[in-house]
Amino acid sequence: MKIQEIANQAKVFWTDVEVAVADSSLTLEFRCKPKEVAGLCDWLFNQQNYHFSGLVVEENAIWELHYLFVGQGEMGRIRVSTVAPLQECRFPSVSVAVHAADWHEREAEDLFGLVFEGHPSMGDFILHDDVWQEGVAPMRSRFDPVSALANRKPRHDWRPKRVVDVPGAFVMPIGPVFSGTEESVHFQLETIGEEVLRAFPRLFFKYRSVEKIAEGRSIDDVILLAERFSGTTAFSHALAFSMAIEQLSEVDVPERAQVLRCFFAELERLRNHLGTIDGICSSTGLAVATSQTAILEEEALRLAGFLAGHRYLFGLAVPGGLSRDFDNQSLRESITRAKGIVRSLDEIEKLLIDTSSFLDRIEEVGIIGKQQARDYGLVGPVARASGYCNDLREIQPYAAYDACTFDIPRESEGDGYARLRVLLSETKQSLRIMEQAVAHLPDGPVFTKSKATAGVGLAGVETPRGATWHWVRLDEEGRLKRYRLITPSFTNWHGFHLAAENFAFQDFPIILATFGLSVAENDR
Amino acid sequence: MSRWVIKGLQTGVVTTRYPSGEETTPGISPGLPQAMPSYDGDTRTLIARCPTGALHRADGRVVVESRRCLHCYRCSRGIAKPISWDSGFEWASIREGSAALPATFRRSIYIRVVDAGDCGACLNETRLLNNPFYNMHRLGFFITPTPRKADILLVVGPVTDHMKTALSKAYDAMPTPKRVMAVGTCALSGGIFGPGFVTGAGVSDLLPVDVEIPGCPPPPLTILHGLLVLAGRKSASQSTKPVSAHVNEEGGIR
Numbered sequence A: 001m002k003i004q005e006i007a008n009q010a011k012v013f014w015t016d017v018e019v020a021v022a023d024s025s026l027t028l029e030f031r032c033k034p035k036e037v038a039g040l041c042d043w044l045f046n047q048q049n050y051h052f053s054g055l056v057v058e059e060n061a062i063w064e065l066h067y068l069f070v071g072q073g074e075m076g077r078i079r080v081s082t083v084a085p086l087q088e089c090r091f092p093s094v095s096v097a098v099h100a101a102d103w104h105e106r107e108a109e110d111l112f113g114l115v116f117e118g119h120p121s122m123g124d125f126i127l128h129d130d131v132w133q134e135g136v137a138p139m140r141s142r143f144d145p146v147s148a149l150a151n152r153k154p155r156h157d158w159r160p161k162r163v164v165d166v167p168g169a170f171v172m173p174i175g176p177v178f179s180g181t182e183e184s185v186h187f188q189l190e191t192i193g194e195e196v197l198r199a200f201p202r203l204f205f206k207y208r209s210v211e212k213i214a215e216g217r218s219i220d221d222v223i224l225l226a227e228r229f230s231g232t233t234a235f236s237h238a239l240a241f242s243m244a245i246e247q248l249s250e251v252d253v254p255e256r257a258q259v260l261r262c263f264f265a266e267l268e269r270l271r272n273h274l275g276t277i278d279g280i281c282s283s284t285g286l287a288v289a290t291s292q293t294a295i296l297e298e299e300a301l302r303l304a305g306f307l308a309g310h311r312y313l314f315g316l317a318v319p320g321g322l323s324r325d326f327d328n329q330s331l332r333e334s335i336t337r338a339k340g341i342v343r344s345l346d347e348i349e350k351l352l353i354d355t356s357s358f359l360d361r362i363e364e365v366g367i368i369g370k371q372q373a374r375d376y377g378l379v380g381p382v383a384r385a386s387g388y389c390n391d392l393r394e395i396q397p398y399a400a401y402d403a404c405t406f407d408i409p410r411e412s413e414g415d416g417y418a419r420l421r422v423l424l425s426e427t428k429q430s431l432r433i434m435e436q437a438v439a440h441l442p443d444g445p446v447f448t449k450s451k452a453t454a455g456v457g458l459a460g461v462e463t464p465r466g467a468t469w470h471w472v473r474l475d476e477e478g479r480l481k482r483y484r485l486i487t488p489s490f491t492n493w494h495g496f497h498l499a500a501e502n503f504a505f506q507d508f509p510i511i512l513a514t515f516g517l518s519v520a521e522n523d524r
Numbered sequence B: 001m002s003r004w005v006i007k008g009l010q011t012g013v014v015t016t017r018y019p020s021g022e023e024t025t026p027g028i029s030p031g032l033p034q035a036m037p038s039y040d041g042d043t044r045t046l047i048a049r050c051p052t053g054a055l056h057r058a059d060g061r062v063v064v065e066s067r068r069c070l071h072c073y074r075c076s077r078g079i080a081k082p083i084s085w086d087s088g089f090e091w092a093s094i095r096e097g098s099a100a101l102p103a104t105f106r107r108s109i110y111i112r113v114v115d116a117g118d119c120g121a122c123l124n125e126t127r128l129l130n131n132p133f134y135n136m137h138r139l140g141f142f143i144t145p146t147p148r149k150a151d152i153l154l155v156v157g158p159v160t161d162h163m164k165t166a167l168s169k170a171y172d173a174m175p176t177p178k179r180v181m182a183v184g185t186c187a188l189s190g191g192i193f194g195p196g197f198v199t200g201a202g203v204s205d206l207l208p209v210d211v212e213i214p215g216c217p218p219p220p221l222t223i224l225h226g227l228l229v230l231a232g233r234k235s236a237s238q239s240t241k242p243v244s245a246h247v248n249e250e251g252g253i254r
C-alpha cells in the first residue's frame, strides 16, 4: 500500500491524528496525543508491516518524541510524533506492542529521565548503576556535569538481575575485559554447568556520550564525531550524517560523487565482512582459514589506504559530496585488486563448506527465527540470514543505488552458518556494485558548496552491519541542537540474547562472532 | 584437512620485512602531517583549518602536535598549499623518564590489551598484528588474556568512566617491571571525545604512560614500532614527541 493510503486510513481510525509532510511526499509525520502513540505504532508495526527503526527524543521548549518507521518503496517513511510539556515526564510505553522499541525507551529513561509506563524493565542501562545513581539524565539541557560528578552516589552493592531460577543455576560473568583484542563488553552467562541457558550482554562500558558532545557544535566538528564513533564503519556513518545535512541545504550532490559514494560504501562493506568472516573462522579455531581471511582483510585495508589515503576511509565523505576526487585509472586498478580479493575468498569459501568439522560448529548454532527478527526490528546481515529483509539500499535507495543492479542475499535458517553465507554472498554483490560504479562513472566535480539552514534532517544508510539513522536538528547559527544516532549494532545487540539460549559453553564465541557486532557503534 | 595445509603453503610468505628491512607498500599507513621548516603559504589559514589545534606556528615554521592529529586531511585537501605529509609509520615516542623493558625480557614479551572506549579502528589495527602480514609472534610479542602474565599494557580509547575500574585493575594485577603503551589519538589526549563528563583525556590521567603511539588509528606497523621501542630494539621517534614541551599556551614556541 502507498503511504498516502495508509495516512488516509489512519485518519479514519484516529480522528485526532494530524498528518503532515515531513521532508518529501514519501516521509509523513503522524502527529498525535501521547496516549495514542502506542496504538498508532502498534497498528503501523503489526498491521501495516512497517519496520520500526528507532525513537528520537528531543527536549525543545516541549518534549518531542518521534517513533520512526520505514517501509518498502512507496510505503515510504513515517514518524509518529507526540509532544508534551517539559514538566510531564511520563509517557505510555510503546514497547509493549512494538518490542523493537524496548531499548530505545530504556535509553530515553536513562539519558532524559523519562518514564515509560508499562515498560517491564527500566534501570541500569547506559549509565551503570554501580557507577551512577538513578536520575542523572545527562541529555537534559539543565544537566550540570560538575555537580553530577561531585554528587556521585555509586551503588557498590549493585548486582545484575538474575533471570534463570532453577536449582543449581549460577552466573558466569565474562568481561568487560576478556580474551585477546575484543571490545569491552560484559556478559552474564546463566548456566547449570555444561549448558548455558541464557546469556545477556551488559553494554555501554564504552559510552562516550557522542550525542551530548555534538550539542552546540558546528557541522565541521560533528562530522569528525560521525566518522569516529564507530571507526570500522566510518564511511557509512559519515555518509549518513552528510546526507542528513544535505537535506537542510537542498544541495544537489554531483552525480560523480553519488556514484563514488556507492563505490566506497561497498569497499567498506567488503572490508568489514572480511573482518567478520575472519572472526568466525578464528572462533572455530580454524587456523589456516583464519590467516587466509586475515590476509584478505589487510589487502582490503591497503586498497582503501592506497586509494583514499586512509585505511578506514576517514575524511572522505563530507556534506555536498566527497573531500577529494580520484583518477579513473586508479579506480580501475582497484577493481582488479578487489576482484582478486573476492576470488581468493571464493576459494576459501569452497574449502570451508567442505570442512565438516567447521560446519558442525556453526550449523544450528545461535538460531534466530524470522518472526523474532521482525519483532526485534533486527537489521543487516543478521536479519537477512533469518529471512527478514529491510536493506535500505533496496527499500529506500540513496546515493546512486537505484541505478545499480545487485541482489540482496538472504537465507532462512537464521543460524550461524546462514549468517556466514549471507556475509560471503554480500562480498560478491559489493564487488558487483563497485564494478558498475567504475564502469559508469560520470565526469564532473565531486563536491558542491552549500549552506545548511535551520531545521531537521534525517537520513538512513545501510552500513555493513545494517541500517543506521542519523537525526540532525540544526539551529539558526548552523550548530547542532540535537544529534541522534540510531545504529545497527544497538538494534542487533538487543536481539542477541535470542541467539544465545540453551547452548554449550564453547559455542559462545562462535555465536558472538557470527553476529559481527560492534560495541563502539552500540555504545556511542 | 590436508587441503587447508596445501592452501596455506600455496600462499607463501607475505610477512613484512620490517623491522630488519624497509616496508613501503602503498596503503600500509595513512601518514601524518609533518613539521615544515619553511611554509610558503598563509600559515594562519593552514593552522585555522585544523579542528584539534594540532598545528602551531613558530617564526614561519609550522609544527605538528601529532598526538592530536585525527587524520581529517583538512590541512592537505582543498587548500592551495597543503602541508607536507610523512608517509612512514615509525612514530612511537617514549616519554621522558621512561625506558625500554630490561634486556632479559626482550625475546618474549606479553601484552595485555585493554579497550578503554575506542571506536573499533585502533583495536582492529592492534588485532591485525597477528595477521600473517605483520606476524608479531616472529618478533617475540604475544597477546595474553591474563594481566598477571603481561609485561606491556596496551590501551586504546580515551578511557571512559565505566572502564576506569577495569583498566586500573588490569594495571595493578600486572607484575613489575611493566610498561604502559597508549595507542591512538584518543588514548593520548582524549581525542574528539574527551575530556568530558564520561570520557577522560587519555590514559595518562589514570596510569603512567611510557610509550605514545599517535594516529587515528595508528596502522599496525606503528604499533609494532612502539612494541619494538619497548623491547629496546628500535629507537623512538623524535618528531612525534609532544610539542607541548616547546609550545606555550598561545601556540607560540618558547
Ligand code: SF4
Pocket: B033, B049, B050, B051, B052, B053, B054, B055, B064, B068, B069, B070, B071, B072, B073, B074, B075, B076
Ligand atoms: S590532518 Fe591532523 S593536523 Fe591536519 S588538520 Fe586534520 S587533525 Fe589537524
